[in-house]
Amino acid sequence: MNRVLNPSKIFGSVNVPPSKSMMQRAVAISLLTKGKTTISNSSFCNDSKAALSIAKSLGGDVTIDEKSKEVKICGNLDPVESELNCGESGLSLRMFSPIVSLLDREIFINGGGSLVSRPVDMIIDSLSKLGVFIRGNNNLLPLSIKGPITKNCCTIDGSISSQLLTGLLIALPYLKNNSEIVVNNLKSRPYIDMTIDILKDFGIVIENYEYKRFFIKGNQKYQSINYRVEGDWSSGASLLVAGALGGEIEVKGLDVNSKQADVTIVDILNLCGAKVEVSRDYVRVKKRGLKGFNFDLSDSPDLFPVVVALGLNCSTISTLKGVKRLTYKESNRGLVLKKEFEKLGGRISIDGDIMKVYPSSINGGILDSHNDHRIAMSGALASINAKGSITITDSECVEKSYSSFFDDFESICENV
Numbered sequence: 001m002n003r004v005l006n007p008s009k010i011f012g013s014v015n016v017p018p019s020k021s022m023m024q025r026a027v028a029i030s031l032l033t034k035g036k037t038t039i040s041n042s043s044f045c046n047d048s049k050a051a052l053s054i055a056k057s058l059g060g061d062v063t064i065d066e067k068s069k070e071v072k073i074c075g076n077l078d079p080v081e082s083e084l085n086c087g088e089s090g091l092s093l094r095m096f097s098p099i100v101s102l103l104d105r106e107i108f109i110n111g112g113g114s115l116v117s118r119p120v121d122m123i124i125d126s127l128s129k130l131g132v133f134i135r136g137n138n139n140l141l142p143l144s145i146k147g148p149i150t151k152n153c154c155t156i157d158g159s160i161s162s163q164l165l166t167g168l169l170i171a172l173p174y175l176k177n178n179s180e181i182v183v184n185n186l187k188s189r190p191y192i193d194m195t196i197d198i199l200k201d202f203g204i205v206i207e208n209y210e211y212k213r214f215f216i217k218g219n220q221k222y223q224s225i226n227y228r229v230e231g232d233w234s235s236g237a238s239l240l241v242a243g244a245l246g247g248e249i250e251v252k253g254l255d256v257n258s259k260q261a262d263v264t265i266v267d268i269l270n271l272c273g274a275k276v277e278v279s280r281d282y283v284r285v286k287k288r289g290l291k292g293f294n295f296d297l298s299d300s301p302d303l304f305p306v307v308v309a310l311g312l313n314c315s316t317i318s319t320l321k322g323v324k325r326l327t328y329k330e331s332n333r334g335l336v337l338k339k340e341f342e343k344l345g346g347r348i349s350i351d352g353d354i355m356k357v358y359p360s361s362i363n364g365g366i367l368d369s370h371n372d373h374r375i376a377m378s379g380a381l382a383s384i385n386a387k388g389s390i391t392i393t394d395s396e397c398v399e400k401s402y403s404s405f406f407d408d409f410e411s412i413c414e415n416v
Contacts, residue, residue, distance in 0.1 A: 003376075003395035003406055005383035005413075010246030012412035013282075014239050016253040017402055018043040018069070019232040019260060021091065024051040025195060026227050028095050028170055029202045031060045033075035035224030037202075042071045042229060046400045050087035054096050057081040075224065077174075079107060088113035088400055090328075093141075094163035097123050098171035101132040101147040110142040113371065118328050122157060122164055129154035152179045158186030160328065165214075166195040173204045173220035181214045187325060188299050190261035197259055201225060230255050233262035234302050235402040236283070238377045240265055241306045242412065243285035244274035245313050246384040249412055250284045261300040268295055268307060272314055292316035292359070301325035301333075304355075305378035308337050311357030312346050313385055318357040323350055331370040340367050340375065344382065344390065364388020373400040380409050 023043035028051065030037040042048070044066055052071065056062045059078035064071050077099070084100070084107060086092040093111060100107045110116075120136045120143060127134045131150030136143050149172075158165060165183060169192070172179040186192070189211055196206045203223035207215040231253030243249030256263060256278050266283065269276050271293040275286040292314045297303055301322055311318035326333035334355060338348040344365050347358035364386055367379035371394045383390040398405040 001394070001396050003392045004389050005380055005392065006389045006415045007386050008246060008384055008413035008415055010242050010384060010412050011248050011414060013250040013252060014408045014412060016231040016236040016239065016251050017045070017404070018229040019234070020045050020047045020401055021191065021194065021234070021260065022198065022229045023048045024089070024091050024095065025166065025170070025198050026229065027051040027055050027071070027073065028099060029199060029222060030073040030224070031055045031058055031075050031077060031099070032170070032174055033202065033222040033224040036072055036074045037224045038226045039071040039073070040069065040226070040228045042069045043232070045403055046087055047089040047092065050085070050089045050092045054084050054086065054092060057084050058099070075222065077102065079103065079105070082106065083108045083110065086111040086115060088115045090115060090118065090161070091163050091166070094123060094161065095167035095170065097127065097143065097145060098164070098167040100145045101127050101130065101134075101149050102171055102174055104148050106144060106146040108142050108144055114331065116141050122160065126154055126156045126164055126168070149175060152177050153182070155182040155184065158183045162186060162188040162191045165192060169195050169199065169206055169214065169216065172216040173218065173222070175218045177218045179216040179218065181216070183212055183214070186211045188261060188301070190259055190299055194259045201227060230258055230260065232402070233258060233260040233265065235405070237262050237265040237303055238306045238381060238405070239408070240269060240283060240285045241310050241381055242384060242409065244269055244272070244287055244290065244310065245381060246287060248284070248286045250282050252282045254283050256283065262303050264300050265303060265306070268293065268303070268310070271295065272310060290314045292318040294319045296321040298322035298325060301329070302374060304333055305337060305374040306381060308341065308348065308355070308357055309378045309381035312341065312360045312362060312382065315359055317359070320355045320357065321353055323355045324353045329372065331372040331375060333372065333375065336370050336372065336375055337378070340379070341382065343367070344386070362386040364390055366391045366393065369394045369397055371397045373398045373402070377402070377405060380406070
């Protein structure tokens with residue numbers, strides 16, 4: 001489905017959706033408890049639904065009430081199915097693979113969309129070091145995994161993604177013996193902080209030695225709790241940037257003290273000159289003269305698409321670091337951002353890990369989302385100050401993370 005957006009002024013208020021990153025982690029941890037966990041303000045985007053489906057397949061008793069945004073999970077790691085489908089969720093793939101490795105039986109993990117073209121060598125190498133029998137299909141999905149984990153130490157590469165480390169930190173406290181993970185060149189540290197914090201809520205303690213070594217005591221007890229999911233800063237970032245580009249917006253449901261990586265959008269908006277007002281109940285952003293900025297997005301790569309849309313509207317060049325983190329997302333985002341925005345008159349250069357975004361006048365035209373939810377959202381932002389309407393292809397891809405994005409976006413748009 002294509003979505004046509006016209007140049008607009010921005011004004012209004014939006015309630016941000018729940019964080020899918022926190023939701024998926026809470027679902028996975030709840031599966032390992034022995035009681036009933038209640039998750040409130042739950043996310044029901046496609047990625048979160050994938051995690052809930054996997055929890056059911058692995059034996060969890062899952063009750064869903066979408067109207068009240070509440071999920072109840074009675075933990076029980078005893079699979080009722082031998083095949084799991086992660087949809088397009090890279091987090092579910094990398095998080096549930098170590099959990100499946102706790103089992104003394106063969107489980108198959110598959111996925112869909114762009115996930116089937118993403119290499120799985122990191123998962124295979126790391127779990128093999130823990131004594132797990134695991135194989136893929138020429139370094140791609142599907143995976144065949146047969147545990148249990150028999151070794152207590154492994155070294156992993158954290159330069160591409162921190163999601164496998166998240167899965168290991170969730171799974172290893174379940175073992176009888178202590179474990180240790182050595183990590184080289186860890187990126188996305190805020191996501192590991194988030195994982196450790198949520199595990200702590202469930203009664204699990206992880207010893208973190210400068211993000212290079214993690215000690216995990218064995219035989220820990222996962223406590224069933226009442227857990228509330230925070231508002232999603234990844235989704236909120238696109239709305240806040242809309243306000244900076246087109247007028248004024250108030251986004252409700254964001255906690256500025258959150259451990260979510262994308263809370264750093266507030267720093268970026270302040271750097272570029274937007275007027276930012278933060279309160280306990282909302283974040284308000286107003287349009288003001290925008291200037292270029294330098295920022296390292298290595299720990300928050302999901303911000304790249306919306307920050308590029310911001311940079312194109314600044315008066316001077318913006319320099320962004322962390323492009324190498326974008327290769328194995330839903331698309332090769334660095335190259336896609338350059339290609340699609342240049343079609344509309346934007347100017348972007350990439351040199352190794354550095355992207356430069358130049359002040360640009362954006363024309364109307366067609367932006368191919370490449371079925372990538374964050375590319376689609378950045379296209380919506382580009383339409384605000386464009387010279388004509390922008391058509392975004394496959395706009396339904398936003399259901400991966402923010403199902404109501406276009407409805408919310410259009411509710412704050414006034415055509416000019």
